[in-house]
Amino acid sequence: MENISFFYESLFKYQYLQNAMFAGIFVGIICGMVGCFIILKGMALMGDAISHAVLPGVVVAYMVGFSFFIGAVIAGVFTALGIGYIAQNSKIKDDAAIGIIFTAAFALGIVLITLRRGTGVDLWHILFGNVLAVSRYDLWTTFGIGIIVLACIFLFYKQLLLSTFDATMAQAIGIPTKLIHYLLMLLLSLVTVSALKTVGIILVVAMLVTPGAIAYLLTDRFPVMLGLSALFGVFSSIVGVYFSYVYDVATGASIVLVASVLFATAFLLSPKQGVFIRWFRAYLSKKI
Amino acid sequence: MSTDAVVEVRNLSVSYHAHRALNCVSFSVTPGQLVGIIGPNGAGKSTLVKAIVGLINVDQGEINIWQQPVAKVRKRIAYVPQRNDIDLDFPVRVQDIVMMGRFPYLGLFGRPNSKDRTIVANCLQQVGMYEFRNRQIRELSGGQQQRVFLARALAQEADLFFLDEPFSGIDLNSESIIINILKKLRDQNKTTFIVFHDLAKAIGYFDSLILLNKKLVAFGSGKTVLNAKRLSEAYQGSIAILSSTNELMMVNA
Numbered sequence: 001m002e003n004i005s006f007f008y009e010s011l012f013k014y015q016y017l018q019n020a021m022f023a024g025i026f027v028g029i030i031c032g033m034v035g036c037f038i039i040l041k042g043m044a045l046m047g048d049a050i051s052h053a054v055l056p057g058v059v060v061a062y063m064v065g066f067s068f069f070i071g072a073v074i075a076g077v078f079t080a081l082g083i084g085y086i087a088q089n090s091k092i093k094d095d096a097a098i099g100i101i102f103t104a105a106f107a108l109g110i111v112l113i114t115l116r117r118g119t120g121v122d123l124w125h126i127l128f129g130n131v132l133a134v135s136r137y138d139l140w141t142t143f144g145i146g147i148i149v150l151a152c153i154f155l156f157y158k159q160l161l162l163s164t165f166d167a168t169m170a171q172a173i174g175i176p177t178k179l180i181h182y183l184l185m186l187l188l189s190l191v192t193v194s195a196l197k198t199v200g201i202i203l204v205v206a207m208l209v210t211p212g213a214i215a216y217l218l219t220d221r222f223p224v225m226l227g228l229s230a231l232f233g234v235f236s237s238i239v240g241v242y243f244s245y246v247y248d249v250a251t252g253a254s255i256v257l258v259a260s261v262l263f264a265t266a267f268l269l270s271p272k273q274g275v276f277i278r279w280f281r282a283y284l285s286k287k288i
Numbered sequence: 289m290s291t292d293a294v295v296e297v298r299n300l301s302v303s304y305h306a307h308r309a310l311n312c313v314s315f316s317v318t319p320g321q322l323v324g325i326i327g328p329n330g331a332g333k334s335t336l337v338k339a340i341v342g343l344i345n346v347d348q349g350e351i352n353i354w355q356q357p358v359a360k361v362r363k364r365i366a367y368v369p370q371r372n373d374i375d376l377d378f379p380v381r382v383q384d385i386v387m388m389g390r391f392p393y394l395g396l397f398g399r400p401n402s403k404d405r406t407i408v409a410n411c412l413q414q415v416g417m418y419e420f421r422n423r424q425i426r427e428l429s430g431g432q433q434q435r436v437f438l439a440r441a442l443a444q445e446a447d448l449f450f451l452d453e454p455f456s457g458i459d460l461n462s463e464s465i466i467i468n469i470l471k472k473l474r475d476q477n478k479t480t481f482i483v484f485h486d487l488a489k490a491i492g493y494f495d496s497l498i499l500l501n502k503k504l505v506a507f508g509s510g511k512t513v514l515n516a517k518r519l520s521e522a523y524q525g526s527i528a529i530l531s532s533t534n535e536l537m538m539v540n541a
Contacts, residue, residue: 040378091305158391165378166388172341172367173392173444174359220424222379 003246010245017245019134020198024241024255026142027195027207028233030149034191035212036222036229037184040164044209045095046083049102050185051192051204053079055109058126058196063116069141069193076189079105080182129200129252131241142194149187153226156183161222198237199252207233210259217270232262293352294319294448294479295340300349302332302339308502309335313349315498315507320477322470324484324493327500328523333483334370336500337450340481341367353448363392366441368451371433376426382436383421386411389443411439416465431462438466449473449480456485467493490514 011017038047057075061068079101086097113123125133134142153160163170163180171177188208195204215228240255268275296316302309310332317323325333338344340351342358353361366389389411390404400408412418415435425433434454441449449470455463470480474495484490490497491510499506499513505522506513 040375155397158388158394161380162388162391165380165385166369166374168343168369168373169367169388169440171343172362172365174362175391216379220379221381222384225379 004242007242007246016132016134017241019136019139020131020241020251021238023131023134023139023142023198024237025234026146027191027198028211028235028237029230030146030191031195031204031207032211032215032229032231032233033153033226034149034184034187035208035210035233036215036226037160037164038188038208039212039216041184044205045098046080046185047188047208048205049083049098050076050079050188051195051201051208053102053105054189054192054196055106055126055201056112057109058193059109059112059116063112067141068196069145072193072196073186073189075105076192077182077186080185080189084181125200126196127200127202128250129196129198129203131198131244131251134197138197142197145190145194149190152183152187156180160184199255203252203256206256206259207236210256210263211236214259214263214266217266217273220272232259236262292318294354295481296350296352296355297340298350300336300339300351301347302335302344303347310339310500311503313500313504315504317479317481317496319479320474321479321495322474322493323479323481323496323498324490325481325498325500326484326487326490327505331500331522332502333500334452336498337367337452337481337483341365341450343367363444364447366444366446366449368437368441368449368454370452371430371437371456374437376433378425380425381421382417382423382425382428383408383412385425385436386439386443389440392444407443407445408439411442412436414442414469415439429459429462431458434458435462435465438469442469447478449478451480451482453483453485455482487514487519 011021035047038044054072054075057071057073058068059071061071082101083094083097086092086101087094092100110123122130159170159175159180160183162173163175163177167177170180191208192201192204195207199207211232212225212229214232215225218228219225236255236259240258241251243249243258244251244254266274269277271277293316298314300313301311313336325336327333335344339346340353340358342351342362351358353365358365386408387400387404390400390407393404394400409418409421412421415438417432417435417439420428420432420436425436428436438451438454441451451470454466470482473480482494484493491514494510496508497506497510497513498504499518499522501522501524506518
C-alpha cells in the first residue's frame with residue numbers, strides 16, 4: 001500500500017513519469033490490437049523480424065537528423081517487401097527468408113552504430129527502451145501513430161478479418177490481399193517504432209504477441225479478442241511501469257514480465273481451454 | 289464456341305515452379321448445371337478451380353465467365369475452399385463466418401445492416417445450422433462446418449459456385465443436405481462446379497463431369513465420361529473397374 005501511494009504521488013509530481021505512463025498505455029493498446037492479427041496469421045516471427053529490422057532506419061535517421069519514426073517505417077516496410085520477394089521468387093520458405101533478411105538488417109544497424117560511436121545514438125536504449133526518457137514530442141508522435149493504427153483497423157476491419165481468416169475467399173471476392181498484407185506490415189512497423197522508447201526493439205514482439213495470446217485463450221469472438229488484447233497490453237504497461245519505478249528495474253523488461261505472468265495465469269486457468277480445467281475434466285471422466 | 293456459356297476455358301495451362309499441373313484444358317459449360325470435377329490425386333482438380341476463379345497465375349489460355357474476364361464478375365462467383373485450408377481455431381462464430389458472404393456488397397468501409405443479418409439467418413436456416421449460429425466452428429462436426437461454409441456462399445447470392453472437395457470426411461446427412469441445396473440452385477438456373485472424389489456417386493449427382501489427369505481426359509454427361517477406357521486412362525491402373533451389365537463399380541486403390 002505504501003508503495004502504491006508513493007507511486008501515485010510521484011505520478012503527479014514528475015512529468016517524465018506521466019509521459020512514461022501515457023506512452024505505455026498507448027503502446028499497450030496498439031500493440032495489443034495489431035498483435036491479434038499477427039498471431040492469428042501465424043506471423044509472430046514476422047513481428048520479431050520487423051521490430052529488429054527497424055534498427056538501421058533508426059540509426060540512419062539519428063545520423064542524418066530526420067525523425068527516427070520515418071527511418072524506422074522505411075526500414076520496416078523494406079524488410080517486409082524483401083522477405084516477401086525472396087519467399088515468392090525462390091524455393092526458400094517464409095521462415096528462412098525472415099531469418100536471413102532481419103538479421104542482415106539488424107547487423108547493418110549495429111555496424112552503423114559502432115561506426116559512429118559517440119554521436120549520441122545509444123544502442124542500449126534503442127535495444128531495451130528507456131521509458132523514462134519519453135519526451136512530450138515522443139508522446140505526441142506515439143499518440144499520432146496510435147490514431148493512424150486504430151483508424152486503419154476500424155476502417156479496413158472486414159478486409160483485415162477476411163484476409164486473416166480465409167485469404168483464398170478474400171482473394172476470390174476481389175479483396176487485394178497483398179495490399180492488405182503490406183498494410184499490416186506498415187502498421188507493424190509503426191507500432192514497433194512507437195514501442196521503441198517504452199520496451200525497446202528486442203522486447204517489442206512480447207507486447208505484440210503476449211496480450212493477443214492471452215485474449216485468444218479467453219474468447220471465441222474476434223472483436224472481443226481485440227478489446228481484451230488492448231486491455232491486457234495497457235494493464236501490463238501500467239503495472240510494469242509501477243514495478244519498474246518502485247523497485248528501480250528496467251522498465252521494458254518489467255512490462256514484459258507482467259504480461260508473461262498474465263499469460264501463464266490464463267494458460268493455466270482459462271475457463272474454456274485452461275490446463276487446470278482440462279485436468280479437472282479428465283479427472284471427472286475417470287471417476288465416472 | 290457458344291454464346292450462352294457460363295464458363296468457357298480455352299487451352300488453359302498452369303505450372304507450379306517448373307512442374308506442369310494442367311496442360312491445354314478446354315471446355316465450356318452452359319448455365320443450370322451441376323458439374324463434377326473428378327480425377328486421381330494430383331490431377332489438377334483444385335488447380336483448375338483456382339485458375340478459373342483467378343486465384344493463381346496461368347501460363348497460357350483464356351478463361352471467360354459470362355463472356356467476361358473473371359475480375360469483372362467476382363461478386364457473382366462464390367468460392368468455397370477446402371476445409372483443411374481454414375484455421376478452425378479462429379475466434380469467429382458461425383454467424384460471423386456466414387456474414388463474410390455479404391462482404392462483397394458492403395463497399396469499402398460499409399458495415400452489415402439488418403437486411404444482411406436477415407439474409408445470414410435465412411441461409412443458416414437453409415443448411416439447418418441456425419441453432420448453431422453462436423458456436424465457434426471448432427465445436428462443430430466436419431459436415432456441419434461444411435454446411436456453414438455453404439451458407440456463406442449462399443449469403444453471397446452468387447450465380448456461379450465453386451466447391452473444393454465439400455464432401456470429403458463428412459456425414460451422410462450433411463452430404464444429402466448439401467447436394468439438395470445445390471440441386472435447388474441448379475433449378476434456379478445457377479451453375480455449380482464441385483471437386484469430387486466418389487466415382488460411384490458421380491452419375492447420380494452431376495449433369496456434367498470433367499475427368500482430369502493433368503489434361504482433360506473427358507468432358508460430358510456422366511454416362512459418356514464414366515466408361516472403363518477413359519477411367520483407366522485417367523487413373524492409370526490405380527483403380528479397379530468391375531463392369532457388370534450396365535452398372536459400373538469402381539474401387540479406388
